[in-house]
Amino acid sequence: MARSKSKPIFWGLFAAGGTVAAFLAPVMILLTGFLLPLGVFGPDAFSYERMHAFAGNWFGKLVLFGVLTLFLWHFGHRMRVTLHDLGIHNKGLAVVVCYGLAAIGTVWALVTLLSI
Amino acid sequence: MQPTPRKPFSRPWHNDWWLHKRTYALYMIRELTCIALALYAAVVIYGLGRLAEGPEAWTAFVAALRGPGFVTFHLVALVLMVYHTVTWFQLTPKAMPVMRGDDFLPGHYIVGAHFAAWAVVSLVVLVIAGV
Numbered sequence: 001m002a003r004s005k006s007k008p009i010f011w012g013l014f015a016a017g018g019t020v021a022a023f024l025a026p027v028m029i030l031l032t033g034f035l036l037p038l039g040v041f042g043p044d045a046f047s048y049e050r051m052h053a054f055a056g057n058w059f060g061k062l063v064l065f066g067v068l069t070l071f072l073w074h075f076g077h078r079m080r081v082t083l084h085d086l087g088i089h090n091k092g093l094a095v096v097v098c099y100g101l102a103a104i105g106t107v108w109a110l111v112t113l114l115s116i
Numbered sequence: 117m118q119p120t121p122r123k124p125f126s127r128p129w130h131n132d133w134w135l136h137k138r139t140y141a142l143y144m145i146r147e148l149t150c151i152a153l154a155l156y157a158a159v160v161i162y163g164l165g166r167l168a169e170g171p172e173a174w175t176a177f178v179a180a181l182r183g184p185g186f187v188t189f190h191l192v193a194l195v196l197m198v199y200h201t202v203t204w205f206q207l208t209p210k211a212m213p214v215m216r217g218d219d220f221l222p223g224h225y226i227v228g229a230h231f232a233a234w235a236v237v238s239l240v241v242l243v244i245a246g247v
Contacts, residue, residue: 115168
């Protein structure tokens with residue numbers, strides 16, 4: 001992107017998350033929103049057994065955790081910066097709310113994936 | 117010695133500044149697509165949680181995805197995330213300028229390469245999901 005931030009780690013996660021989201025989000029939404037519930041690939045494509053086989057092994061969990069975490073921290077940083085544009089100038093509040101939500105989502109994803 | 121200004125100039129700011137011009141509004145929509153992304157991540161994590169609960173819960177989740185709420189959400193999220201993808205790729209020539217001799221490579225090559233890669237990645241994901 002054309003600009004950086006004073007906290008480069010958050011900007012780095014924003015950039016990586018934005019790139020991964022740009023490539024993966026549309027096709028994922030297509031899958032979970034339409035192809036999966038409509039059974040376009042047949043009744044077995046997203047059966048419990050097949051989904052559990054993917055999300056149950058460490059590789060699937062790693063991929064899912066990586067993608068979901070990047071999505072969340074892309075949101076965290078982008079929302080933090082945009083709050084200023086929207087007239088909310090309390091920087092501390094913006095940081096806590098935006099990165100806090102991303103952190104909560106990350107923990108939620110971790111706990112969920114570990115429980116599969 | 118310079119006297120201090122009696123009334124320093126403060127540029128007027130209105131919180132709806134981005135509604136005043138089309139380009140500003142499109143910028144704000146672009147930025148706010150990240151909300152759709154976060155909500156979608158939440159949906160996926162929720163679905164994975166249902167998967168963890170067992171076969172009945174998973175079947176119930178897939179059935180719930182057919183409901184109007186989830187379908188509408190996915191429709192809106194798809195439009196917004198495609199907008200994110202397009203605008204993100206359009207910025208890549210600025211983020212990664214490529215020199216060809218003395219000149220920069222025209223931006224549309226870089227943008228085009230990203231769209232081509234996006235098509236390939238999407239196809240690969242669909243094939244993996246469907247097979």
